[in-house]
Amino acid sequence: MLQLTPNPNQSLQLEIEKKTVLIVDDEAVIRDLCKRVLHDYDVIEAGDGAEALEIFHKGGVDVILTDVMMPEMDGLELLKNLKEREPTVVVIIMTGFADKELILKALKADADDFITKPLNLLQLKSAVDKALVKKALKEEIANLKSVDSFKTLFLSMISHKFRTPITSISLFLQNLASGVIDTRDEGAREHIGLVYDEACYLGNLVSELLAFSSFMNGNSDLHLEPCDLKDLIPSLISDSKEWLTKPGVAPQSDLEEVPELRLDREKIAFALQQVIDNAIKFSKDTGLVCVTMRNRAGSCQISVEDNGIGIPKEQLPKIFEKFYQVDADRTGQVRGFGLGLFYARLFIRMHGGSISIESELNVGTRVLISIPHTTSQSP
Structure with a gap:
């Protein structure tokens, strides 16, 4: 400019x-x-x-x-x-x-x-x-107009996302203080577990905000180091917290040997984790999440595929937009800020790579990621 x-x-x-x-x-x-x-x-x-x-x-x-x-x-x-x-x-x-x-x-x-x-x-x-x-x-x-609009939208979203868990925790504490809840009851223990989950969710929201703030304030460079994707991907699959919500969904992986790449490990791990988490989250109650990796001329090709609920065709162009969230049940209560796939694409592009999504309602979704063997930071 x-x-x-x-x-x-x-x-x-x-x-x-x-x-x-x-x-x-x-x-x-x-x-x-x-x-x-x-x-x-x-x-x-x-x-x-x-x-x-x-x-x-x-x-x-x-x-x-x-x-x-x-x-x-x-x-x-x-x-x-x-x-x-x-x-x-x-x-x-x-x-x-x-x-x-x-x-x-x-x-x-x-x-x-x-x-x-x-x-x-x-x-x-x-x-x-x-x-x-x-x-x-x-x-x-x-x-300037875009920034102003972004601030308004972001503040509104933060308020909405924090309100539900804070309200749940506040109501529980009020009932506990007034004696309505007896901590010795079995039902009370269930409520305590739910409140703990809400507190963890708040912590995750804060972590997302800190990560977002860090990137916006200049942490936007790549810190390249040798990275073995065949070692990294299995740990990302097993570490996903989404498995707890989908016990009937199983992982499947087929990872070819690829050259050791120089990558920003943190950013690439974040991008891949978002894609894997979404594949599990939007699976049906039973099914498979398949992760494959192939070595192609000049690039590493990664595919993450599920046989879940799929994404409507009209929503596909919006998937990588800031704050956009697929709300399959139309509840308006999808958790998180909708920044995961936005940053996943951004981090992959910074490595000179690409990411695309193919999906069909009630059939499943396939995410294709390509990372070049030689990484040069893209704007």
Whole structure:
């Protein structure tokens, strides 16, 4: 992101090598003239709006410089499509028509600047430079709004998640203090066990919050060390607390020998544990949770599969979102914060790997994880 300093031109010059401008015009000569004057940037060309949209969808474009009158898809339609997909994208309109109605339509569609034809090349360079500063400001404002929304959602979720166990513990203690509960009764012992479980759950919530806070406050680097996944995975399977809730579900593993990898053991263990725990948690009362590991060219492939309740197709794209939780029984009382799979994917991606989920209702779920043999930290 651009940093605004007392000398913005100097700061901009340091950053523009990384910026990409997409020039959209059906006239090759116009595209060539623009490319020549914008030689400091990485320039991509498109002959019409449809081609430009296809290029933009691939990512990496910072500014779009587009003509209005083009075949297939004109500049205004392209502008609307771009803004719908990414409101902070900066679009500069080139037009040879000083038509007020056209300008109004472009302004309503949130065009960021206008350049009239014939082109003034100095004006073109200046417009793109200013557009990058505007893009940085837009992104900063969007980030601030996102952070504010995130804080509100997070505080609301913390309040909701803590309220139920605290209420249970408080009611038990009140009844105990008033003499309603006799600790010598068999029923009282059961209540004490339930309250103990609630206290443990509170402890787990606090641990999740501390881990989340640690990562948000800068503990986001990889600490690589030699790691034997064939040794790590069995311990993660056996250590899962979810087995206690599903005594009819059994583990099954088939782990090939893989090269010893340099990994952040803590982060990879966290990611794999989340996937294994979920496979057990969302199993039916009886069944298998199968973990396989295969050595493939250039990567280690791990599969965690269950024959449980499955995940609705419409929920699959949301699985890795922050705070998203699958609520199979629609109770609204799913435990935890819904951060497990979010961080699992993040930690795997930091190792240059990937994670994906296949699922079918009442059939089961399969999670596929790929970790490259050579790890380089990804942003």
